[in-house]
Amino acid sequence: MNAFIKFSLGAAALLAVGIQACKPKNTSSAVSGDAAVKAYVPPGKYDEFYNFVSGGFSGQMSVYGLPSGRLFRVIPVFSVDPEKGWGYSEETKPMLMTSHGFVPWDDLHHTELSQTNGEIDGRWVFGNANNTPRVARIDLKTFRTAEIIELPNSAGNHSSPFITENTEYVVAGTRFSIPVDYSNGDVPISTYKQNFKGTISFISVGKENGKMDIAFQLLLPGVNFDLSHAGKGPSHGWFFFSCYNSEQANTLLEVNASQRDKDFILAVNWKKAEEYLKAGKGKKEKVRYSRNTWDETTHSGKHEILEEVTVLDAVALKDICYLIPCPKSPHGCDVDPTGEYIVGSGKLAALIPVFSYTKMQKAIADKKFEGDYEGIPVIKYEEALYGEVQKPGLGPLHTEFDGKGNAYTSFFVSSEIVKWNIKDLKVLDRAPTFYSIGHLSIPGGDSKKPNAKYVVGYNKITKDRYLPTGPELAQSAQIYDISGDKMQLINDFPTIGEPHYAQSVAADLISKNSLKIFKIEENHHPYVAKGEKESKVVRDGNKIHVYITSIRSHFSPDNIEGVKVGDEVYFHVTNLEQDWDVPHGFAVKGANNAELLIMPGETQTLKWIPEKTGIYPIYCTDFCSALHQEMSGYVRVSPKGSSVPLSFSLGKNSSDPTSKENNSNAQ
Amino acid sequence: MKKLVLLACIAALIYACGSGTEQKDQPADAPAGSADASAAPADNPDGVGKFKNVQIPEKLDAAMAQKGESVYDVKCSSCHKLTDEKLVGPGWKGVTQRNSAAWIMNFVTNVDEMLNTDPKAQAQLEICLVRMPNQNLTDEDARHIYEFMRKNDGVQ
Numbered sequence: 138m139n140a141f142i143k144f145s146l147g148a149a150a151l152l153a154v155g156i157q158a159c160k161p162k163n164t165s166s167a168v169s170g171d172a173a174v175k176a177y178v179p180p181g182k183y184d185e186f187y188n189f190v191s192g193g194f195s196g197q198m199s200v201y202g203l204p205s206g207r208l209f210r211v212i213p214v215f216s217v218d219p220e221k222g223w224g225y226s227e228e229t230k231p232m233l234m235t236s237h238g239f240v241p242w243d244d245l246h247h248t249e250l251s252q253t254n255g256e257i258d259g260r261w262v263f264g265n266a267n268n269t270p271r272v273a274r275i276d277l278k279t280f281r282t283a284e285i286i287e288l289p290n291s292a293g294n295h296s297s298p299f300i301t302e303n304t305e306y307v308v309a310g311t312r313f314s315i316p317v318d319y320s321n322g323d324v325p326i327s328t329y330k331q332n333f334k335g336t337i338s339f340i341s342v343g344k345e346n347g348k349m350d351i352a353f354q355l356l357l358p359g360v361n362f363d364l365s366h367a368g369k370g371p372s373h374g375w376f377f378f379s380c381y382n383s384e385q386a387n388t389l390l391e392v393n394a395s396q397r398d399k400d401f402i403l404a405v406n407w408k409k410a411e412e413y414l415k416a417g418k419g420k421k422e423k424v425r426y427s428r429n430t431w432d433e434t435t436h437s438g439k440h441e442i443l444e445e446v447t448v449l450d451a452v453a454l455k456d457i458c459y460l461i462p463c464p465k466s467p468h469g470c471d472v473d474p475t476g477e478y479i480v481g482s483g484k485l486a487a488l489i490p491v492f493s494y495t496k497m498q499k500a501i502a503d504k505k506f507e508g509d510y511e512g513i514p515v516i517k518y519e520e521a522l523y524g525e526v527q528k529p530g531l532g533p534l535h536t537e538f539d540g541k542g543n544a545y546t547s548f549f550v551s552s553e554i555v556k557w558n559i560k561d562l563k564v565l566d567r568a569p570t571f572y573s574i575g576h577l578s579i580p581g582g583d584s585k586k587p588n589a590k591y592v593v594g595y596n597k598i599t600k601d602r603y604l605p606t607g608p609e610l611a612q613s614a615q616i617y618d619i620s621g622d623k624m625q626l627i628n629d630f631p632t633i634g635e636p637h638y639a640q641s642v643a644a645d646l647i648s649k650n651s652l653k654i655f656k657i658e659e660n661h662h663p664y665v666a667k668g669e670k671e672s673k674v675v676r677d678g679n680k681i682h683v684y685i686t687s688i689r690s691h692f693s694p695d696n697i698e699g700v701k702v703g704d705e706v707y708f709h710v711t712n713l714e715q716d717w718d719v720p721h722g723f724a725v726k727g728a729n730n731a732e733l734l735i736m737p738g739e740t741q742t743l744k745w746i747p748e749k750t751g752i753y754p755i756y757c758t759d760f761c762s763a764l765h766q767e768m769s770g771y772v773r774v775s776p777k778g779s780s781v782p783l784s785f786s787l788g789k790n791s792s793d794p795t796s797k798e799n800n801s802n803a804q
Numbered sequence: 805m806k807k808l809v810l811l812a813c814i815a816a817l818i819y820a821c822g823s824g825t826e827q828k829d830q831p832a833d834a835p836a837g838s839a840d841a842s843a844a845p846a847d848n849p850d851g852v853g854k855f856k857n858v859q860i861p862e863k864l865d866a867a868m869a870q871k872g873e874s875v876y877d878v879k880c881s882s883c884h885k886l887t888d889e890k891l892v893g894p895g896w897k898g899v900t901q902r903n904s905a906a907w908i909m910n911f912v913t914n915v916d917e918m919l920n921t922d923p924k925a926q927a928q929l930e931i932c933l934v935r936m937p938n939q940n941l942t943d944e945d946a947r948h949i950y951e952f953m954r955k956n957d958g959v960q
Contacts, residue, residue: 654940656940657878657879658878667877667878668877668878668879668881668882669881669882670877670881686882688882688883688937689892689934689935689937690892690934691882691892693882713878713879713882714937714939715879715937715938715939715940716937716938716939716940719937762934762935763933763934764933764934788891800889800891
């Protein structure tokens, strides 16, 4: 066969394939189509779901689209973000204040969307800080951190920020027990058993404004609280926490906290705790913790220190807490959509215990206890157990639900997701993950109403999945279509930081409320300039306040003189734009600070202390129009004691006031 | 010859794929005015938007003009002078003589569509080269602004 014939044949085959591939689609071909089709969201089209992913050691929360895996936004939460000026602008600095001062970083592990009647309501998403214990609330109208509350008497806030079915409470628990803040903490570490305590905080959430308050804290024996989930439906009023290190080891936990065959799931009757609280059984303790709130009208954060918390002794006050034995260092603690089944996942176990809420209640009523642990009754394992999933895989971690009677559990050691039926506890399907999956997430998968189109696995190790980038590789998320009987891997995408838990929600629940601009009329920032007429520069001792405006494409004023070395210069930049997606940026040469990104109608402040005389350019950093490159200005810095008067202008090109080079608006 | 065969194949592929691949459900918030937006007829003195044949009394409404000036200070004065001097956009002197009330009110409330379809607005863009920002004016704001422009043009 000569080359030409070969080529022609090949081309003909190609043509045939081409025609075949372009046949109009019908339902059946869409359903049985390949993975690429299922994950493909064409340019200009929206994704079906928002996916809120914890950033782990980045301290932030990222927002992806499902099923495309496209990254839309990284919301700065607990860590500074110079790109957005978070933690650098004067307005945002208070948001990162704590009782330890300004803390520029944290470790955000879990995200939880607010719920009403056990269903995601699209108002807020919460995130936890594991290192300096805090909980953040993010407003989903603006995708901004609206509030951060610190937790006293706490360390390693891990079992957080899980919520009750009407967002009555968001909880926080101590992964690291410590001596409480109101006791003497200067004790030998080896006195763990005597001096170290665990606490669980119930933070109330304002129904309308979302405002967070620590309603009460439960004082508990020193163990490690790991993860948690609220009861729902019939079990509403209860909260379940996994705990490990019931050995109360204070060193080499890897070995010493893995001695016992079983640790516990702690069942908390928070309605009972509320009764004790009402009856005045709580003890007010003197502590220090911060609460930082963002005000959308002043475009500023406010930092306050609170000095009191109410503590309920969960050992002395009976019937709040019970322990259920759970095999091998339980991690995930997940409640199914009906509220009847509680799934515990022992990190080192080779089976999954499923507990029954009904059986647990009966065991409590009948006092079927095997004894107590540090004063808390321990329910007999069999009396609370619904059944065990046998040989599901190795190292079960977390479980989410599809609302059709099935559970999906991640297995770290055997790197897989396993689908099993809750009623008969039989394994139905298993799919490999690449590699070492931690959390997994189904849209609404921990609520009463899952929207089970996909399950996403969040993996710790990617090895050969992506192009190498030196010693550190991106961690990954993998999306499986679960609309059929079998899981089908359809896409994977790299993530920022380390993804722990994540939650997803149907896009329209959130997109329809998304804010486009801040109305300039409603801007009550103390240094706002509503229009160029109000732009000015004012000296107050060694402080200089620059009321500066931005609009496509100039600043007003854009020439400033009379600044002296060592002055504290505050650029209060008001963005006069009132159109969606038109932020302006602001930067000044040599500032030991970041840039500002100012949203339409907003005012943000950059502080700058010039250290050398000279001319310093300022400019807009966010491409805004065809004349963006022109959006700039100059600040003249004179030596200390200089007699150059403070002045500012726009459009004044000549010092001769009658010069034709000056624009008529020259100030 | 090889090239010809290949070309034929490509042509066939393109032909085969030429239809049936359209996306139906565009997001509701897709930016208005893409390339296929139909141009407004050149003889439409009111431009495109909700205002048509706006009737304006002969005498100035001073209170309205006052409100218009406050809007001007915050949202317009950065780019428009009250003289005939062009800054970023054209000066406002004489603007009410050059355009109908409806055209002005449509332009300030329906900026993107006007810039994409109205020949007069497009001619202005060619001179200024900066698209006028949509400053989210209400219908009332637009009427007030117009009254302020009339005052600026000497209407008593």
